[in-house]
Amino acid sequence: MVKFPYRERNDMSVYVISDLHGCYEEFMAMLEKISFSGYDELYIAGDICDRGKEPIRLLRTIMEMKNAHLIFGNHDIWLARYAPDLITGKKHPSHLYFLGNDFRTWLYLNGGTVTMDQFMDQSMPVCHDMRKYLEDNRRFYQELTILGKKYLIVHAGLGSYCQAGIHISEVPEYELVWPHIGLDDNPFEDVTMIVGHYPTFLYGSRYEGKIAHGKNLIHIDCGCVYGRTLGCIRLDDLKEFYVESTYPKV
Numbered sequence: 001m002v003k004f005p006y007r008e009r010n011d012m013s014v015y016v017i018s019d020l021h022g023c024y025e026e027f028m029a030m031l032e033k034i035s036f037s038g039y040d041e042l043y044i045a046g047d048i049c050d051r052g053k054e055p056i057r058l059l060r061t062i063m064e065m066k067n068a069h070l071i072f073g074n075h076d077i078w079l080a081r082y083a084p085d086l087i088t089g090k091k092h093p094s095h096l097y098f099l100g101n102d103f104r105t106w107l108y109l110n111g112g113t114v115t116m117d118q119f120m121d122q123s124m125p126v127c128h129d130m131r132k133y134l135e136d137n138r139r140f141y142q143e144l145t146i147l148g149k150k151y152l153i154v155h156a157g158l159g160s161y162c163q164a165g166i167h168i169s170e171v172p173e174y175e176l177v178w179p180h181i182g183l184d185d186n187p188f189e190d191v192t193m194i195v196g197h198y199p200t201f202l203y204g205s206r207y208e209g210k211i212a213h214g215k216n217l218i219h220i221d222c223g224c225v226y227g228r229t230l231g232c233i234r235l236d237d238l239k240e241f242y243v244e245s246t247y248p249k250v
């Protein structure tokens with residue numbers, strides 16, 4: 001009979017991070033900082049790729065982590081949408097010229113070029129693995145109960161569907177990943193929402209590089225790719241962890 005393996009630690013923890021945007025170095029430093037182990041769980045509240053230096057190295061690392069769970073952000077939607085075209089483009093480069101305005105918006109206005117270039121540099125099997133990972137992991141929210149407390153993790157919030165009585169399953173994908181919400185925009189009395197997408201320094205200088213707490217609402221995008229910090233929160237005790245960004249402040 002197989003014995004249950006010894007545990008490295010006698011507890012497991014749940015962490016949430018978001019808006020990694022290709023910040024591979026900071027992500028690895030964070031895993032080190034929180035002593036992330038095979039017994040912990042990590043939820044990534046969207047936006048692995050674009051803007052930063054190493055989006056594809058970061059994506060491939062996350063794909064290898066069985067206890068890391070992606071919740072889609074707007075940038076993950078873009079890569080998932082265009083991965084099949086990029087694969088076609090590896091064989092037939094002219095294919096990419098016929099893609100429309102949304103493709104160009106991703107590349108030139110939202111930092112997608114670095115992602116596209118690094119994606120195209122991977123071998124064909126790796127490209128297919130990435131495409132499949134994004135297909136298989138396409139989801140937009142996660143509900144969790146930790147020590148009796150309810151949490152809802154979603155990239156941007158509920159957008160214009162932020163109203164009493166709503167259930168997250170009724171909210172269209174677009175509203176979950178795009179809107180910039182207010183500090184307190186959570187309609188739920190008994191659920192703490194955890195969101196990224198809108199860097200906290202934009203809520204005011206007192207949130208510079210810090211996780212921002214609204215009413216039952218925790219904003220964890222600390223603007224790493226904009227030269228602030230990478231933030232991470234542990235849901236068991238709401239302890240916050242920070243890694244300094246290596247990017248210039250913009």
Ligand SMILES: [Mn+2]
Nearest residue numbers: 047073074197
């Ligand atoms: Mn976003």
